[in-house]
Amino acid sequence: MSESPMPTKVGPDPTVHSGPTLGGGAALPRAGRGLERLFRWFSTGAGVLVLVVIVAIAAFLITQAIPALRANQANFFTSTKWLPNDVAHPRFGIAALAYGTVLSAAIALVIAVPVALGIALFLSHYAPRRIATGLGFVIDLLAAVPSVIFGLWGRDYLSGPVTDLSGWLHRYLGFIPLFGSGGPYGNSILLGSIVLAIMVLPITTALCRDVFVQTPKANEEAALALGATRWEMIRTAVLPYGRPGIVAAVMLGLGRALGETIALAMTLGATFGVSIDLIQVGGNSIAANIANGFGEANATGRGALIASGLLLFAITLIVNVAARAIIFRRREFVGGQS
Amino acid sequence: MNMAKRVEAVDVTAYYGSFKAIDSITMTIEPKSVTALIGPSGCGKSTFLRSINRMHEVTPGAKVQGKLMIDAEDIYDPRVDVTAVRRAIGMVFQRPNPFPTMSIYDNVVAGLRLNGVRKKSTLDDAAESSLRAAHLWGEVSDRLKRPGGGLSGGQQQRLCIARAIAVEPQVLLMDEPCSALDPISTLAIEDLIGELKDRYTVVIVTHNMQQAARVSDRTAFFSIESTGDPGRLVEFDDTTKIFQNPGEKKTEDYITGRFG
Numbered sequence A: 001m002s003e004s005p006m007p008t009k010v011g012p013d014p015t016v017h018s019g020p021t022l023g024g025g026a027a028l029p030r031a032g033r034g035l036e037r038l039f040r041w042f043s044t045g046a047g048v049l050v051l052v053v054i055v056a057i058a059a060f061l062i063t064q065a066i067p068a069l070r071a072n073q074a075n076f077f078t079s080t081k082w083l084p085n086d087v088a089h090p091r092f093g094i095a096a097l098a099y100g101t102v103l104s105a106a107i108a109l110v111i112a113v114p115v116a117l118g119i120a121l122f123l124s125h126y127a128p129r130r131i132a133t134g135l136g137f138v139i140d141l142l143a144a145v146p147s148v149i150f151g152l153w154g155r156d157y158l159s160g161p162v163t164d165l166s167g168w169l170h171r172y173l174g175f176i177p178l179f180g181s182g183g184p185y186g187n188s189i190l191l192g193s194i195v196l197a198i199m200v201l202p203i204t205t206a207l208c209r210d211v212f213v214q215t216p217k218a219n220e221e222a223a224l225a226l227g228a229t230r231w232e233m234i235r236t237a238v239l240p241y242g243r244p245g246i247v248a249a250v251m252l253g254l255g256r257a258l259g260e261t262i263a264l265a266m267t268l269g270a271t272f273g274v275s276i277d278l279i280q281v282g283g284n285s286i287a288a289n290i291a292n293g294f295g296e297a298n299a300t301g302r303g304a305l306i307a308s309g310l311l312l313f314a315i316t317l318i319v320n321v322a323a324r325a326i327i328f329r330r331r332e333f334v335g336g337q338s
Numbered sequence B: 001m002n003m004a005k006r007v008e009a010v011d012v013t014a015y016y017g018s019f020k021a022i023d024s025i026t027m028t029i030e031p032k033s034v035t036a037l038i039g040p041s042g043c044g045k046s047t048f049l050r051s052i053n054r055m056h057e058v059t060p061g062a063k064v065q066g067k068l069m070i071d072a073e074d075i076y077d078p079r080v081d082v083t084a085v086r087r088a089i090g091m092v093f094q095r096p097n098p099f100p101t102m103s104i105y106d107n108v109v110a111g112l113r114l115n116g117v118r119k120k121s122t123l124d125d126a127a128e129s130s131l132r133a134a135h136l137w138g139e140v141s142d143r144l145k146r147p148g149g150g151l152s153g154g155q156q157q158r159l160c161i162a163r164a165i166a167v168e169p170q171v172l173l174m175d176e177p178c179s180a181l182d183p184i185s186t187l188a189i190e191d192l193i194g195e196l197k198d199r200y201t202v203v204i205v206t207h208n209m210q211q212a213a214r215v216s217d218r219t220a221f222f223s224i225e226s227t228g229d230p231g232r233l234v235e236f237d238d239t240t241k242i243f244q245n246p247g248e249k250k251t252e253d254y255i256t257g258r259f260g
């Protein structure tokens, strides 16, 4: 990989097309040059503006959070308590919320990724074209459903079946600490994760499908000509080629799961604790806690919520940057192939 | 172990959807020989070659009629397992297509692994002997774990040849294997083809008539009447005969450059 030639062109380079290709490099007419300069200023300005907005948001959040963090009588990073509205002794910590955020997102991915890979492979390599188009459309529709609908559906419809499932898991797999609780069941990490899984499924599926259909025909034929079955061809040619893309798709799904607010606010138990148990009523996440708590919060309480939001912002930023870095690496790698 | 086999096409007709690309090709390819398929572009050389290992049907809507016997076994018999056919017939493509994410070593043994071979010593031996047979061993023996995509075009094509012969195929098909390569790599591969015929039945498509004359024992000339017509086999004979004293006027016109 490392010694394959890098692609020379990555994106449109404004300098390449700045003059006419015919006519021996004659200058553009004045109007054309002015327009181009205007456009360059405009696009640079837009880019700078985005940065300014992000910095302004971060600065605002930090100034809002600092007084609350000063007043905090517990350790913000290690405490599992969330009592910022206690006027005499405000104390709050992010530990339980961050734990719940990461745990629910992780479980959601454990459920969603195999399903997404299966559907994506079906769409790219198994289904007849008409079915693939139809099913692809349905998946894209799923991505357009607002998360509050998923939340309502999870809370009012899915919690019954998940309660039954929890009992079943405890009866047969109760020796695993994940399913150790004897009840009560219902609004739990399991329910929240299942809803989250359904929500991250469309984007992960769509990205994986796009990666899989890009597998070079030449590589697929190389595998088939060696006598590979379709599944063996997928294992030798499609999956290895798509691995960076799969990782990126999973990370983008993870970004969505980490930031999801309202659906988790409606399906998690909103307790403050750190437990490995998935099925007992409980669980919380940073975003869900903000949605649940902002209404009744006093000034310190709002500051505490904003501080938690900042941490979430940092986590999702890291995840997204990592995903993009992987996608970018893959682009170089594919460019080096041709 | 020597398993070169005879290929016998009887009335092979191939379609892309409703378009008939080749019509009633009948010819017998002897084991341990090199047979060249020549003819103007679009006359169905690749299509015929790909019908010999049932790769033609990989294209959606494509189908083959007629009989294709590999040592008296019809590979288009419905009871035949298509993957078994492809395992027994190696193929080298026009553009080198090593698996980009695999190392040189993994590329060579990919076919063996698909056959279920797991034993390291067997894989090591096969990798070395195939790379030696493909005249690549000397250049890559110290970097077997490096990606195959880092090799030059000619080296990649020899890697693909090593990958194809690692499974000891009965027949080796090559579709213009040198058309994307520089003259030195081309010569290296032509030498290699001369050696491969001691062990395999080699069928090579080429648009380069000097190449056909240099490497093949027998030459088949394909042609089409006009665009849209199916390709047909015009003449099939010893290479020396085709190039020195062709039996058909069309062949002579093509060989002498008056057509095509």
Ligand SMILES: Nc1ncnc2c1ncn2[C@@H]1O[C@H](COP(=O)(O)OP(=O)(O)O)[C@@H](O)[C@H]1O
Residues within 6 Å of the ligand: B016, B019, B021, B039, B040, B041, B042, B043, B044, B045, B046, B047, B048, B059, B228, B231
């Ligand atoms: N995938 C395909 N779909 C439809 N038509 C094809 C396809 N591949 C080849 N053909 C057509 O079949 C005919 C024979 O093609 P091919 O076997 O590639 O010729 P050659 O290898 O002799 O140049 C040509 O008319 C070509 O346009």
Ligand SMILES: [Mg+2]
Residues within 6 Å of the ligand: B045, B046, B047, B205
């Ligand atoms: Mg061809």
